[in-house]
Amino acid sequence: MARLQAVLLSGGSGTRLWPLSREAYPKQFLPLAGEDSMLQATWRRVAPIAPSPPIVVANEEHRFLAAEQLRLVGVSDPAIVLEPVGRNTAPAIAAAALQAMAAGDEPLLLVLPSDHVVRDADAFCAAVQAASSAAEQGALVTFGIVPNAPETGFGYIHASDGEGVRKVLRFVEKPDTDTAQRYLDEGGYYWNSGMFLFRASRYLDELRKFRPDILEATTRAFESAKRDGDFVRLDKEAFAACPSDSIDYAVMEKTEVACVLPVDIGWNDVGSWSALWEVSEQDGEGNAHHGDVISVDSRDSYAYAQRLVALVGVDNLVVVETDDAVLVARKDRVQQVKDVVAKLKSDRRSQAALHREVHRPWGSYDSVDVGDGFQVKRIKVKPGARLSLQSHTRRAEHWIVVRGTARVTRDNDVFELFANQSTYIPIGAKHRLENPGTDMLELIEVQSGDYLGEDDIVRYDDVYGRAG
Amino acid sequence: MARLQAVLLSGGSGTRLWPLSREAYPKQFLPLAGEDSMLQATWRRVAPIAPSPPIVVANEEHRFLAAEQLRLVGVSDPAIVLEPVGRNTAPAIAAAALQAMAAGDEPLLLVLPSDHVVRDADAFCAAVQAASSAAEQGALVTFGIVPNAPETGFGYIHASDGEGVRKVLRFVEKPDTDTAQRYLDEGGYYWNSGMFLFRASRYLDELRKFRPDILEATTRAFESAKRDGDFVRLDKEAFAACPSDSIDYAVMEKTEVACVLPVDIGWNDVGSWSALWEVSEQDGEGNAHHGDVISVDSRDSYAYAQRLVALVGVDNLVVVETDDAVLVARKDRVQQVKDVVAKLKSDRRSQAALHREVHRPWGSYDSVDVGDGFQVKRIKVKPGARLSLQSHTRRAEHWIVVRGTARVTRDNDVFELFANQSTYIPIGAKHRLENPGTDMLELIEVQSGDYLGEDDIVRYDDVYGRAG
Numbered sequence: 001m002a003r004l005q006a007v008l009l010s011g012g013s014g015t016r017l018w019p020l021s022r023e024a025y026p027k028q029f030l031p032l033a034g035e036d037s038m039l040q041a042t043w044r045r046v047a048p049i050a051p052s053p054p055i056v057v058a059n060e061e062h063r064f065l066a067a068e069q070l071r072l073v074g075v076s077d078p079a080i081v082l083e084p085v086g087r088n089t090a091p092a093i094a095a096a097a098l099q100a101m102a103a104g105d106e107p108l109l110l111v112l113p114s115d116h117v118v119r120d121a122d123a124f125c126a127a128v129q130a131a132s133s134a135a136e137q138g139a140l141v142t143f144g145i146v147p148n149a150p151e152t153g154f155g156y157i158h159a160s161d162g163e164g165v166r167k168v169l170r171f172v173e174k175p176d177t178d179t180a181q182r183y184l185d186e187g188g189y190y191w192n193s194g195m196f197l198f199r200a201s202r203y204l205d206e207l208r209k210f211r212p213d214i215l216e217a218t219t220r221a222f223e224s225a226k227r228d229g230d231f232v233r234l235d236k237e238a239f240a241a242c243p244s245d246s247i248d249y250a251v252m253e254k255t256e257v258a259c260v261l262p263v264d265i266g267w268n269d270v271g272s273w274s275a276l277w278e279v280s281e282q283d284g285e286g287n288a289h290h291g292d293v294i295s296v297d298s299r300d301s302y303a304y305a306q307r308l309v310a311l312v313g314v315d316n317l318v319v320v321e322t323d324d325a326v327l328v329a330r331k332d333r334v335q336q337v338k339d340v341v342a343k344l345k346s347d348r349r350s351q352a353a354l355h356r357e358v359h360r361p362w363g364s365y366d367s368v369d370v371g372d373g374f375q376v377k378r379i380k381v382k383p384g385a386r387l388s389l390q391s392h393t394r395r396a397e398h399w400i401v402v403r404g405t406a407r408v409t410r411d412n413d414v415f416e417l418f419a420n421q422s423t424y425i426p427i428g429a430k431h432r433l434e435n436p437g438t439d440m441l442e443l444i445e446v447q448s449g450d451y452l453g454e455d456d457i458v459r460y461d462d463v464y465g466r467a468g
Numbered sequence: 469m470a471r472l473q474a475v476l477l478s479g480g481s482g483t484r485l486w487p488l489s490r491e492a493y494p495k496q497f498l499p500l501a502g503e504d505s506m507l508q509a510t511w512r513r514v515a516p517i518a519p520s521p522p523i524v525v526a527n528e529e530h531r532f533l534a535a536e537q538l539r540l541v542g543v544s545d546p547a548i549v550l551e552p553v554g555r556n557t558a559p560a561i562a563a564a565a566l567q568a569m570a571a572g573d574e575p576l577l578l579v580l581p582s583d584h585v586v587r588d589a590d591a592f593c594a595a596v597q598a599a600s601s602a603a604e605q606g607a608l609v610t611f612g613i614v615p616n617a618p619e620t621g622f623g624y625i626h627a628s629d630g631e632g633v634r635k636v637l638r639f640v641e642k643p644d645t646d647t648a649q650r651y652l653d654e655g656g657y658y659w660n661s662g663m664f665l666f667r668a669s670r671y672l673d674e675l676r677k678f679r680p681d682i683l684e685a686t687t688r689a690f691e692s693a694k695r696d697g698d699f700v701r702l703d704k705e706a707f708a709a710c711p712s713d714s715i716d717y718a719v720m721e722k723t724e725v726a727c728v729l730p731v732d733i734g735w736n737d738v739g740s741w742s743a744l745w746e747v748s749e750q751d752g753e754g755n756a757h758h759g760d761v762i763s764v765d766s767r768d769s770y771a772y773a774q775r776l777v778a779l780v781g782v783d784n785l786v787v788v789e790t791d792d793a794v795l796v797a798r799k800d801r802v803q804q805v806k807d808v809v810a811k812l813k814s815d816r817r818s819q820a821a822l823h824r825e826v827h828r829p830w831g832s833y834d835s836v837d838v839g840d841g842f843q844v845k846r847i848k849v850k851p852g853a854r855l856s857l858q859s860h861t862r863r864a865e866h867w868i869v870v871r872g873t874a875r876v877t878r879d880n881d882v883f884e885l886f887a888n889q890s891t892y893i894p895i896g897a898k899h900r901l902e903n904p905g906t907d908m909l910e911l912i913e914v915q916s917g918d919y920l921g922e923d924d925i926v927r928y929d930d931v932y933g934r935a936g
Binding site: 294297310313324328340372374376419448 | 487762764765773775776777778779780781782785787789791792793794795796797798800801802804805807808811812819834836837839840841842844846864866868870871887888890892910912914916
């Protein structure tokens with residue numbers, strides 16, 4: 001049997017789970033259903049049957065998140081294919097297929113969104129193995145979810161009669177409620193999960209047949225890609241020129257070799273807060289709580305607390321409390337969360353895309369207090385990491401180390417600071433912060449100045465390629 | 469006509485408006501309906517007709533809050549009578565009466581809770597003047613609110629027929645809904661607002677008649693009181709020995725000179741979040757918003773945001789977001805907020821009584837970040853104020869001034885720091901922080917140590933009498 005190559009599609013910037021999921025740190029990187037992030041959980045699910053390092057297709061902006069999260073679950077040498085712009089799934093999977101074939105063999109691609117929940121991993125793995133032989137023989141196999149409700153939020157796949165892997169009769173768009181009910185009653189209709197199994201070369205062949213323009217642009221972007229450690233940076237100009245399309249439209253609905261294997265694997269796309277409530281553990285009153293939640297006489301609600309949330313007499317609510325924003329939504333209206341995000345975007349507010357804690361390749365910073373002419377940040381620097389050599393024209397900085405060891409460059413001086421030691425970076429001083437230790441470095445930075453924006457920075461040298 | 473002496477009862481520790489109102493900084497000190505705090509608004513309402521400095525009866529713990537808030541609305545030389553323990557309204561008003569008569573004249577006391585809203589201040593002042601002559605002639609006048617709904621949350625006053633000030637037939641307890649409806653239909657029943665007008669001496673006479681024990685204990689506590697600037701500190705032992713009772717039970721229900729003047733003055737006791745919603749300005753969908761609130765398709769809700777609150781598709785909700793706690797309650801269930809506070813208390817959690825920002829006589833501190841072995845506070849020191857000379861046995865402190873001027877004492881050194889300057893207080897160093905300037909001093913304090921509790925403090929000298 002051919003090698004099974006996992007392809008984890010991680011390019012989403014889903015805001016349907018705002019304020020927890022935001023563009024700069026979206027859903028697939030969050031631990032929404034358990035300790036692992038969704039990406040990590042997706043990898044752990046397939047690792048037993050597809051042990052080769054995965055190919056991850058991610059947004060350029062998320063490269064360090066993806067790399068770090070994979071490292072934390074023991075993945076070495078993944079190929080992280082970076083999209084300079086989003087072009088939907090057809091080009092993303094084409095790039096992954098090209099990457100997979102670069103090893104010289106002819107693997108089966110197991111293509112998985114990295115932000116879904118699958119409760120029954122064993123059933124899923126068994127399904128993949130059951131579909132392998134059809135895929136090896138040239139079928140483009142999709143996994144169709146056996147529906148348990150007349151869902152109107154998913155596309156459906158109408159399958160021909162039979163057992164196991166069978167021909168797709170047609171893909172159908174999201175139905176209205178009556179149609180969805182009819183699909184459920186008639187049987188033979190399955191939810192389109194966006195999970196696929198096929199030979200890499202076969203997918204590229206079919207793409208060539210139906211959308212040669214996509215294949216050509218993606219191939220150009222892939223061949224001109226810059227390789228940088230685990231990152232495969234698709235060429236920006238070439239990839240931007242690629243038409244944007246989904247694998248469903250570009251290939252699956254057109255090909256004659258589309259097959260479907262119906263599966264019942266505890267699948268949930270976690271596409272909304274109500275979906276997350278469904279897959280979360282609930283107490284006897286139907287409440288799913290995460291964090292410090294006090295509930296008085298409340299039912300059927302989801303609450304996520306970073307500090308403390310008290311619910312009194314409520315039902316069918318979603319309450320999500322983060323550092324800088326709180327969402328309170330009726331559980332059957334959570335699709336309108338996108339209207340909130342749209343409003344924040346149109347007002348150019350940071351909460352649309354950024355969390356208060358902002359992740360960087362070297363660690364993170366969190367703006368814990370802001371006042372007139374000053375700002376206080378908690379800065380975390382990973383072991384061995386170093387920030388760029390930089391200066392600011394309008395702010396000075398006080399640094400107080402509270403954990404670990406800092407190596408500080410300040411103009412011509414280089415010195416180390418330990419917990420409970422501090423230093424001062426005057427306006428204009430060239431400075432750099434490093435963590436020479438093996439534990440996390442944490443420090444409190446008090447910025448002082450008449451302008452405190454992140455864009456007041458001159459970078460002279462940066463190990464992450466951000467200088468100049 | 470006798471002098472009108474305002475008595476503002478400010479001893480409440482109401483937690484029905486948690487998390488905004490907490491024991492250490494309760495409702496009467498909050499700007500719940502406008503720019504002024506409830507106490508300030510109460511004073512401004514009566515100042516035109518009772519211009520003598522008010523007598524304020526407050527909890528010992530709130531003395532600096534009360535003094536500072538009165539100063540901010542231009543009150544000079546108030547008498548702030550401090551209760552070492554709460555003993556309900558009969559003793560509180562007795563102490564105020566004794567204080568009022570200490571000036572040597574025979575004033576009319578206008579006794580007002582300091583945490584109610586009165587929308588029509590003119591009508592209220594006119595009512596007070598209309599009641600003055602009866603009060604001068606010896607009546608104990610209470611102001612009865614003309615009911616506009618069958619409220620079950622208030623006691624009622626049944627008045628005899630007539631116009632203007634009339635005899636009270638009886639006080640009745642909070643009724644059930646049917647009884648309340650009957651009161652409304654029959655007329656002649658008014659809500660008991662807790663506002664009174666009477667001669668100071670007359671109240672004391674009636675109290676002597678019905679509850680000599682209360683009068684005696686209060687007199688003893690008043691005569692042994694320590695006077696300290698504007699503060700009249702009732703003697704702790706004597707006042708603690710006083711029976712606890714309300715003016716209604718102790719005097720009004722027993723006296724033969726109880727009168728009532730029905731008033732229609734836009735009164736609201738703001739006794740719950742739903743009451744606050746009622747008195748707040750609402751938009752066309754019945755929403756009352758305070759702060760940064762985004763509302764999508766929501767109705768009839770109250771939202772208070774310190775950061776950002778987004779409401780989606782909700783109705784009849786109360787959402788209150790503070791630094792360290794969020795309340796989400798159905799508007800018709802807000803009386804159960806007390807259950808949340810009770811739970812917090814039984815778990816000995818600070819959110820039961822304290823806000824994250826804690827007020828002190830010299831200013832305030834706000835714990836903006838806490839981590840393993842460190843804590844970051846934003847400290848504000850009022851112009852001219854000075855903290856105690858103190859030391860800590862288990863923590864060091866870094867101070868970075870971000871606004872104003874600090875005078876720092878550190879062991880044998882005294883020096884000044886300006887914005888963007890810092891210093892370090894080692895473990896064990898005797899230190900003091902002062903604001904020698906005329907503007908607010910703000911500084912960021914980073915504490916570092918293995919124990920960071922507020923009780924790790926040795927005070928050597930304190931201008932607020934807290935040393936030793």
